[in-house]
Amino acid sequence: MLCKKLLPMICFISLQIYTFNYNLDWQSFFQYIDIIETKFKDASHITIVRNNKTGELFLIKQKKFKLFSETFAIKETLASYIATSTSIPSQKVWIIPKNTVNNLHYKNQIATLHTFLPGETLLINNIYQDLDIRQRYSKDMDPKKMGITRNVIHQMSRHPDLPKIAALDTAVGNVDRSLHNILYDKKTDRFWSIDMDNSFYINLCEIAIQQIKSITRDRTITFSLKEIQALTIYRDTLIEFIRSNHPKQIVDLLFSITKYTGICKRIFNKEQKLHGDSFILYLIYGYKKNIIQSYRSAKELVFFLNKLLQNHVVDHSPDE
Numbered sequence: 099m100l101c102k103k104l105l106p107m108i109c110f111i112s113l114q115i116y117t118f119n120y121n122l123d124w125q126s127f128f129q130y131i132d133i134i135e136t137k138f139k140d141a142s143h144i145t146i147v148r149n150n151k152t153g154e155l156f157l158i159k160q161k162k163f164k165l166f167s168e169t170f171a172i173k174e175t176l177a178s179y180i181a182t183s184t185s186i187p188s189q190k191v192w193i194i195p196k197n198t199v200n201n202l203h204y205k206n207q208i209a210t211l212h213t214f215l216p217g218e219t220l221l222i223n224n225i226y227q228d229l230d231i232r233q234r235y236s237k238d239m240d241p242k243k244m245g246i247t248r249n250v251i252h253q254m255s256r257h258p259d260l261p262k263i264a265a266l267d268t269a270v271g272n273v274d275r276s277l278h279n280i281l282y283d284k285k286t287d288r289f290w291s292i293d294m295d296n297s298f299y300i301n302l303c304e305i306a307i308q309q310i311k312s313i314t315r316d317r318t319i320t321f322s323l324k325e326i327q328a329l330t331i332y333r334d335t336l337i338e339f340i341r342s343n344h345p346k347q348i349v350d351l352l353f354s355i356t357k358y359t360g361i362c363k364r365i366f367n368k369e370q371k372l373h374g375d376s377f378i379l380y381l382i383y384g385y386k387k388n389i390i391q392s393y394r395s396a397k398e399l400v401f402f403l404n405k406l407l408q409n410h411v412v413d414h415s416p417d418e
């Protein structure tokens with residue numbers, strides 16, 4: 099019985115490796131690295147580094163808690179791939195497997211390397227400090243407050259980058275878009291997505307379908323022109339996501355990144371019995387399921403967004 103369950107798990111190791119550069123020659127990379135700053139955040143240790151040849155800045159992130167830290171690194175990397183392949187303003191992420199280099203804060207633990215993005219989190223005093231594009235979800239929550247609510251639609255109409263980031267969150271099930279996890283660069287007037295390591299739990303596309311259906315049914319709800327423009331960008335970004343991220347490719351990538359982290363060796367012990375890390379594999383298969391279901395729902399969501407955009411009522415009173 100257990101064997102039947104384990105067989106597909108073993109098979110993933112031989113799956114085709116999708117070509118995405120989530121690894122680097124780490125010895126060479128760290129030869130030219132100077133540490134600029136280190137800091138503890140709530141959940142992570144952050145090191146900002148500079149390549150002393152090119153001047154490029156990067157950020158190294160390690161979770162404070164070792165337990166399941168590989169899964170966070172895997173999700174961060176995968177979500178950054180989806181974002182960058184869908185032209186969503188986002189960081190790019192690489193995985194540094196544990197024991198690869200000596201200069202990490204937690205020596206014996208996985209890390210991720212991120213492109214260092216300009217700007218500040220929105221907690222700093224600025225015109226967006228009350229922004230709220232978080233698509234919430236919890237089991238006991240009133241369904242009206244989940245996912246893409248009427249308020250989130252309004253919020254994402256405040257800047258053309260926001261509906262793109264909101265579409266990314268819907269597509270990958272990221273419920274963690276707090277003000278800590280978005281950067282705003284005043285100089286260029288651009289938003290950037292960071293911190294996607296809580297993705298792939300929830301099918302936010304399905305939740306968005308329910309919201310969009312209920313908004314469409316309610317004839318008292320109207321939209322400003324800006325909100326319609328935001329919904330159009332949101333829909334178009336989802337279409338681009340569907341075109342560039344076939345679930346087979348994403349699942350292959352999920353498995354090849356998982357293999358690269360080195361956890362596969364620890365899944366079974368010498369007697370081929372399940373090891374402590376096998377729970378990680380259970381989680382990985384949960385992400386796979388989420389990727390496939392969310393992709394299917396994303397297509398359906400586009401259908402309902404089209405319906406809404408065709409039949410909406412525009413409120414011509416000026417935006418706030």
Ligand SMILES: Nc1ncnc2c1ncn2[C@@H]1O[C@H](COP(=O)(O)OP(=O)(O)OP(=O)(O)O)[C@@H](O)[C@H]1O
Nearest residue numbers: 139140141142157189212213214215219278292293
């Ligand atoms: N790519 C990046 N470019 C610039 N700054 C970044 C980048 N990624 C993260 N940061 C900074 O580091 C902080 C912590 O990163 P991140 O949110 O990914 O980690 P975390 O584990 O969620 O920590 P926290 O619990 O504080 O949110 C961010 O709030 C931001 O200030």
Ligand SMILES: [Mg+2]
Nearest residue numbers: 278279292293
């Ligand atoms: Mg964060």
